[in-house]
Amino acid sequence: MAGAPMGGAELFFERLCIAQARAGVTVQPVIRHNAERAARLRAGGVLAQQLAFGGRADLLTGLRLRRLLKHFAPRVAVAWMNRAGRMAPAGDWVLAGRLGGFYDLSNYRRCDHLIGNTRGIVRWLDEQGWPAGRAHYLPNFAVDIRHAVPRRPTVLPPGVPFVLALGRLHRNKAFDVLIRAMRHVPGAHLVIAGEGPEREALERLARADQVADRVHMPGWVDGTAGIVASCDVLVCPSRHEPLGNVMIEAFSAGRPVVAAAAQGPVELIESGENGILVPIEDDRALGAAIGAVLGDPAMAARLGAGGRRTFDTDYAEAPVLAAWHDFLSRVEKA
Known part of the structure; x- marks a missing residue:
């Protein structure tokens, strides 16, 4: 390898x-x-x-x-x-x-x-x-993190809803779409854990869209299990995603997942059962789906339980x- x-x-x-x-x-x-x-x-x-x-x-x-x-x-x-x-x-x-x-x-x-x-x-x-x-x-x-101790990133204010994305800061990952989506999710904070060539462009976008105070990019984070276990929703907004290991990890933790309908997410997610799929490149639909999960604890719990069943059976x-x-x-x- x-x-x-x-x-x-x-x-x-x-x-x-x-x-x-x-x-x-x-x-x-x-x-x-x-x-x-x-x-x-x-x-x-x-x-x-x-x-x-x-x-x-x-x-x-x-x-x-x-x-x-x-x-x-x-x-x-x-x-x-x-x-x-x-x-x-x-x-x-x-x-x-x-x-x-x-x-x-x-x-x-x-x-x-x-x-x-x-x-x-x-x-x-x-x-x-x-x-x-x-x-x-x-x-x-994926590593089974069902019993991981939740660990909210220290950059977050206490009590705010917490949206998480992980991956290389690359155009394929569509973190720009996710940052634009945060305009439609008032009050929620986003953590993008990763590093890569798009960092400066993403930081500029967050400032231009006036969400920089709610978008945090701490770089690669060691021991992501606790962070995944602590998030309110995990988002995979990728334009191109053959699989999406982080979604499987979120399934194991019973966390709700929202994803753009790229190749991997479509294979992993039955929308409405173990996650929510939205069209690729659609920041409004992405923001609406994130907001729906954050605003409905029963939905979040149902999606998380569905993801856990998928994990146990297949991953x-x-x-x-x-x-x-x-x-x-x-x-x-x-």
Whole structure:
């Protein structure tokens, strides 16, 4: 896995490796040099090997990766996202590529199987001509934070309704739409926990829309479980969202979710049952949905309970680990 220092796909890679090792599966993570990630894996009982995973001129990583794989002799190797897919060698193992989005499939030309973490990705693989029997749906699981101690961010005044969004400050996340939506939710405060290239633009927008006193952007926040558990509503306003791990985490905490109808939220949410879906880019509809949840405690409780049921059935650790175990067992015998 050669991903970024932070991100949902990267954090799920860590959780999956640790959970598989805890379940008795022999795993060997190979990651891009990252002391913090290696320390988290080590704390979970898994020793990671670290390589450079540089650009296309990096020839050493491929050679070292092949040597590591030959020494470890896996029955199945999983290339986690594009760069790992491009560098992972074929060998005496089944090679599977794991996609968390609609990626360039040329990166996975050596793969025997492809894994999509949404059904939409698997349908898209079929549309691209990938053989149906070699495309597999394996969802993410989230950390179960049902018992997390709620921890409201200290930037919030006491007693105000608290809207939460988490993620990289990138245009795809549509935090600009969410900030505009706050004009239609008077009295509520918004915390956007994350960092990225859109920070200055988002801060300017909050000032221009006269909501800067109710919009807080503290950067990346360690230990988000307590913050998610404390929010009145979690919002995913993304223009493009293949899955939305933070929504699954909110499901586990029984918190109500409002989301724009991008690919991932549409797959996760049955609107009115375990969350509310609104049109993409529609700040008025987004604000109205947030306001409806904040103004109706019975609705908020019903949506939160629906999300928890969805989590238990589809996105808790046990069913997802079972699905991975079944996949690995099947493809290693093929």
